[in-house]
Amino acid sequence: MTQSSLPLPQIRALGETRRQDAWWVQPLLVFLGFSAFIVYSTWAAFQANHYWFAGGGANYLSPFYSPEIFGTSPHALFGPKPDWLPWPSFIPFSPAFLILWAPGGFRFTCYYYRGAYYKAFWGDPFNCAVGEPGFRGKNYRGEHKFPLILQNVHRYFFYIAALFIVLLSYDAVISYIWTTPDGGKTFGIGVGTLVLTVNPILLGAYTFGCHSLRHLIGGKHDCISSCSAARQSAYGCVSALNRRHMLWAWLSLFWVGFTDVYVRLCSMGVITDLRII
């Protein structure tokens, strides 16, 4: 900022540090956690089946496939995939591909995830006070230049992610409505209902603790006291969630994957959904 370089020692080598603690554990766990989720969610998205469960009158839809815009399940909003929808022939059609880019983009551009995967996936740096890959050196671009400057799109992904919370809450609500053998509707609760209910709660705690929302809802104002009482309360709530953003990020990531696993296993007949009420 003062336009002058400082006479500093040579840039350190990859992994060079005098830290004596196990600094590599945290980035390794993050790498394994994210990798496991990416591999599983990609596999699940390619399956295009076993993503809903209606056994015993249940009404469950996997969050990886919600909203199901075009598809073959009873949850499809507009029926099967229409012919006019262009689709590359080398990829089998899956309703998940139509929607997963949105929550995926939200998480990819999330401030917490950015810091975490910069460390875990491309060692930028691997951990605090640990040397980086030497090739980067003074050519480091950060989020100052293309391509990572595009991370600034995060707030637009938030707008879409907030809509998904509404849709997943709807899925949770309708999971309480069970179909009777004679085709009628009745209130009911199964283990899957609880799984689907916890999902939007955790996702909501993560999504509504977003740094961009915190800014938009009140952080951008220097005089928050001049805002309406509702806005001040909202800013307080978002800030409270934001303080545990990392925790909500991990819990919601795990639970959304677990919800898909649960619905899938029920649908495949591997496990039986226990009806509580």
Place this chain on the structure above:
Amino acid sequence: MPPVTFRISRGDKTSTEFREYTTEAGEGMVVLDCVHQIQSESAPDLACRWNCKAGKCGSCSAEINGQPRLMCMTRMDMIDTSQPVTIEPLKSFPLIRDLVTDVSWNYRVKKSIKPFKPRKPDAPDGTWRMQQKDVDRVQEFRKCIECFLCQDVCHVLRDHHKHPEFAGPRHFVYTAALEMHPLDTEDRLGQMKHEGGIGYCNITKCCTKVCPEHITITDNAIIPLKERVVDEFYDPLTRLFRMFKPKK
């Protein structure tokens, strides 16, 4: 406590080496106490900057076992003394001698940031009125003791040597304190985006982790500033709304 061995970096900008010193570390001692003891026992020429010994002046910043810390706030019972304890100077600034670095670059950067520019006084006697909740937010940033541990651990300065184009976390905290101040009318967002290089920050949160004053640097200062920069330079919708918003 048995005698503790320290490996302390000695030398100047031309060459450095580690030298080992052994001293007794009594109950309640901090690393700075041990360094002073080594000075009095075996290395009177060991250069070390210190002042308050209470974690408030920010002078005794160093790297203890590779972790940026204040020597006066690092108790000996916090660290593993079964193997030699390494003490080095800060890595992001030029070395003067032994554990002393030249941190004057930080003062030059701070001077270049646009100063506080209050609005017109609210009362005829030249005073202002503010709500407590509005100043609470910037109060956190005023806890900074300018120890520059955050600057030291920031990989943009430490590993990429981006000093000419990056202000560093300490100065983002300083700018946030000014930008979010309820009385301030100056606009520093352009300065932070261009000369301050706030986009170089990739949110590793290392600055927050090492802050001895526990300032939530990344979440409360840097990210809000980044979001304000997005408002000003990148978000087309916000820019559109601003065109139709009446000027204050």
